[in-house]
Amino acid sequence: MGTIVELKQIRKRYGEGTPVEAEVLHGIDLTISGGEFAALTGPSGSGKSTLLNIIGLLERPSSGQLLIDGRDTADLNEATVTTLRGRSIGFIFQFHHLLPGFTALENVMMPSIIDANWPTAKAQDQALRLLDQVGLKDAAHKRPAQLSGGMQQRVAIARALSLSPRLILADEPTGNLDSHSAKNIFELLQSINQQQHSACLIVTHDARLAARCQRQIQIEDGQLLAQAS
Incomplete structure (x- = not known):
């Protein structure tokens, strides 16, 4: 399916140039290909969230090289990074961060609206199709408060x-x-991964879910350990 993400000797330091400077990622090398369904695991404070934020272009590495679809992100300006992040990367968080004043349909349309600066019929059709895909077509016009936690996710x-x-x-x-x-959310992500051949990287503390992924990537003290398939 081709390489989607490639990290070469990624390091991340906080407080650079100050007495409290600390390095939290120590030379990470990692490749993720299209169609992969991988779990990122490790104890609290191991660097999971920092690594995910760097892969997702939410943070810049202190050194090393990050390529998305073969494109080196080091010299991209913030506007280009924002566009690349919005169009190439989909984020799912533990807390769904839905906008409470908008319907499910409007929430799903939001990235398309931001990208096009205006709601379009195509965006609405796409959002309805996606809601149908996740089993929520009948809830399109409900607001988040009217949905269960699983439905909101x-x-x-x-x-x-x-x-x-x-x-x-x-x-x-x-x-x-x-x-x-x-279990339902995990299986839904697996199904989407298989249908769309996208790369999916899941941070989880649940060993049972991680064991069901194609690959387990373990991080500890800012370093990758042996990866299990």
């Missing part, structure tokens, strides 16, 4: 897919759900 997944991203990053997407809803 499904809306968030549909929103993350609205621009057909090549890479899906999920940060503890089932951490706030009961076991039944968590």
Whole structure:
């Protein structure tokens, strides 16, 4: 499917040039290909969220090289990074961050509206199709407060897919759900991954879910450990 993400000797330091400077990622090398469904695991404070933020272009590395679809991101200005992030990467978080004043349909349309600066019929059709795909077509005109936690997370997944991203990053997407809803969300992500051949990287503390992924990427003290398939 081709390489979507490539990290070469990525390091991240905070407080650079100050007495409290600390390096939290120590020379990370990692490649993620299209169609992969991988789990990123590790103890609290191991660097999982920092690594995910760098892959998702939310933070810049202190050194090293990050390529998205073969494109070196080091010299891109902030406007270009924002566009690349919006169009190529779909984010799913533990807390769905839906906009409470908008319907499920409007929430799913939001990335397309931001990208095009205006709601379009095409964006609405795409959002309805995605809501149908996650089993929420009948809830299109309901607001988040009218939906269960699992349903809200499904809306968030549909929103993350609205621009057909090549890479899906999920940060503890089932951490706030009961076991039944968590299983359903995980299987939905697997199904989407298989259908769209996107790359999916999931941060999870759930060893059972991680074991069901194609690859487990373990990080500890800012360094990658042996990866299990």
